[in-house]
Amino acid sequence: MIRLNHVSKMYGEVIGVNDLTIDLPDGAFGVVGPNGSGKTTLINLMTGQLRPTLGQVEVFGSDPWRHRRLLRRIGLCPATDVLYPNVTARQWVTYQVRLHGIEQRQCRELALESLELVGMTANMDRPMGTYSLGMRQRTKIAQAIAHRPDLLILHEPYNGLDPVGRYQMTELLKTWATDGKSLLFASHVLHEIEAITSSFLLIFGGRLLASGTASEIEQILADTPQEVSLFGPDAPALIHRLADQSWVESLQLLDDRKELRVSLRDPVALYSRLAEWVNEDGLRIERFQTADGNLTAVFESLLRHHRGET
Amino acid sequence: MMNPMLTLDVVKFELARSMTFGRTAIWFVLALFPVILISVLRLNDVPLDPVEPWGIMLYFLVPEVISLLGLLLWATPAISTEIEGQTWIYLAMRQSGRTYVLLGKYITAVLWTLSAAILSTTACIVVMGPAGGFRLWAVMCALSVLSCFAHASLYVLIGSIFFRRTMVTAVFYTIAIEYGLSFVPAVANKLTINYRLRGLLSNWMDWEQARSAAENVFGSEPSWVHLVVLAIMTMVLLGAAIIRIGRGEFPTQQEG
Numbered sequence: 001m002i003r004l005n006h007v008s009k010m011y012g013e014v015i016g017v018n019d020l021t022i023d024l025p026d027g028a029f030g031v032v033g034p035n036g037s038g039k040t041t042l043i044n045l046m047t048g049q050l051r052p053t054l055g056q057v058e059v060f061g062s063d064p065w066r067h068r069r070l071l072r073r074i075g076l077c078p079a080t081d082v083l084y085p086n087v088t089a090r091q092w093v094t095y096q097v098r099l100h101g102i103e104q105r106q107c108r109e110l111a112l113e114s115l116e117l118v119g120m121t122a123n124m125d126r127p128m129g130t131y132s133l134g135m136r137q138r139t140k141i142a143q144a145i146a147h148r149p150d151l152l153i154l155h156e157p158y159n160g161l162d163p164v165g166r167y168q169m170t171e172l173l174k175t176w177a178t179d180g181k182s183l184l185f186a187s188h189v190l191h192e193i194e195a196i197t198s199s200f201l202l203i204f205g206g207r208l209l210a211s212g213t214a215s216e217i218e219q220i221l222a223d224t225p226q227e228v229s230l231f232g233p234d235a236p237a238l239i240h241r242l243a244d245q246s247w248v249e250s251l252q253l254l255d256d257r258k259e260l261r262v263s264l265r266d267p268v269a270l271y272s273r274l275a276e277w278v279n280e281d282g283l284r285i286e287r288f289q290t291a292d293g294n295l296t297a298v299f300e301s302l303l304r305h306h307r308g309e310t
Numbered sequence: 311m312m313n314p315m316l317t318l319d320v321v322k323f324e325l326a327r328s329m330t331f332g333r334t335a336i337w338f339v340l341a342l343f344p345v346i347l348i349s350v351l352r353l354n355d356v357p358l359d360p361v362e363p364w365g366i367m368l369y370f371l372v373p374e375v376i377s378l379l380g381l382l383l384w385a386t387p388a389i390s391t392e393i394e395g396q397t398w399i400y401l402a403m404r405q406s407g408r409t410y411v412l413l414g415k416y417i418t419a420v421l422w423t424l425s426a427a428i429l430s431t432t433a434c435i436v437v438m439g440p441a442g443g444f445r446l447w448a449v450m451c452a453l454s455v456l457s458c459f460a461h462a463s464l465y466v467l468i469g470s471i472f473f474r475r476t477m478v479t480a481v482f483y484t485i486a487i488e489y490g491l492s493f494v495p496a497v498a499n500k501l502t503i504n505y506r507l508r509g510l511l512s513n514w515m516d517w518e519q520a521r522s523a524a525e526n527v528f529g530s531e532p533s534w535v536h537l538v539v540l541a542i543m544t545m546v547l548l549g550a551a552i553i554r555i556g557r558g559e560f561p562t563q564q565e566g
Binding site: 040044047049050051068069071072074078081082083084087095096098099100101104143 | 315319323327395400401403406408410411559
């Protein structure tokens with residue numbers, strides 16, 4: 001479905017994405033990466049909005065930059081908001097479909113169908129300036145699916161949705177994926193993607209750090225030193241316990257000596273002994289944070305793995 | 311293969327979207343200020359004979375000032391507002407989005423400006439009375455049509471190239487080239503839109519005296535030369551804008 005062959009994109013001297021090689025078959029995939037990791041650049045390359053500085057991009061076998069007809073098969077829901085305050089959702093979605101060159105009457109039907117699918121029928125004749133963020137988000141999804149694309153690309157689609165809206169969106173995307181259509185879902189929140197698909201691309205600093213299922217990525221992480229932070233007034237007192245351990249890579253005192261950051265080759269060894277040390281030495285440790293709760297730390301671990309430092 | 315119906319649908323959408331209080335108020339201001347000026351002169355009993363100074367003033371106020379101001383406001387930022395508003399990506403993701411949106415916005419800007427220009431011309435001729443006459447009205451309307459189409463193509467091209475400082479660039483170009491260079495007695499002034507419009511004004515109104523007094527301002531070419539040059543300029547400028555929009559890389563949103 002999507003093939004990137006050693007693709008790099010430069011913005012002047014800034015690297016957007018760096019030597020990406022990806023070969024995705026049809027299916028549902030999550031693109032995970034913190035803000036500024038290169039997700040938008042990747043999406044823009046896949047949708048022909050940017051021309052790669054180096055390498056080749058192919059979507060459904062064609063170069064999206066050269067062949068604009070390909071856009072008929074792609075639906076994009078960008079992260080940016082829609083700011084047409086005096087236009088109704090029905091007018092806007094119909095207009096968007098019309099810009100594909102589809103006949104006017106069919107555009108109206110397709111727009112109505114897609115707005116119904118996202119639960120906007122009751123409000124579709126109101127100006128979009130009166131919509132809540134969640135309603136605008138649903139309208140954005142409607143314009144992305146209205147022309148019945150083969151590939152749906154979503155960028156932070158849960159922005160602004162309340163819990164009910166999130167549930168409905170998840171169900172909609174699950175149905176999309178189970179109907180055999182392809183889906184690419186970019187987010188910086190891992191669990192949003194996990195609800196839809198178990199296949200991920202992890203991007204950081206414009207590089208593809210890992211790809212595969214959640215368990216495959218967990219295996220990579222298991223082989224990679226991970227950072228654990230211990231918080232509390234007695235955190236520095238753990239240094240003499242940790243310094244001698246062979247599974248400790250490095251120790252770092254931060255935040256006015258109240259945070260001890262430990263880089264570990266074997267986190268389980270720490271977990272099994274920490275309670276015992278705290279108890280024996282009578283230490284006050286208030287909080288314990290693993291890399292799992294901090295996506296940036298996971299990405300930094302993967303980046304070290306990617307560079308061959310582990 | 312162009313699809314005129316699709317262009318028309320973009321125009322309809324853009325007209326509906328642009329029908330706001332603010333834009334309508336500006337439209338009225340543009341249409342009314344030449345009428346107010348002419349009315350003040352008439353109230354002060356400024357003689358209508360000879361009609362040439364009145365015609366030249368009307369030409370300056372309508373096909374030049376109204377057209378240029380209206381198009382600066384509505385044609386120049388046609389693309390940059392979509393880029394700044396981060397809505398460009400929605401349009402650019404459509405198979406025919408880039409080209410037809412540009413064409414549709416171009417025509418919409420022309421319609422807004424031209425309607426103000428024609429209303430203004432008509433009202434001014436009414437205020438001037440029989441001395442103005444149908445001929446002056448018809449010439450001013452024809453020049454407004456030519457001015458709007460030609461200047462709009464110039465401004466959409468400027469807007470598609472300089473989408474970050476669009477207005478500053480367009481205003482600078484207008485002052486330096488269309489008002490500065492167009493009066494310079496050199497070959498370069500023949501490449502300006504205003505020189506061609508002034509040439510047509512003197513030809514169509516048979517103002518030989520004005521032409522012989524300032525040939526570098528009104529030119530000496532026949533009308534068909536001015537019309538062909540204007541048509542070529544309009545097509546080239548619009549074509550360049552379409553190519554630029556079709557093949558350009560534009561910012562879509564904050565990098566994520």
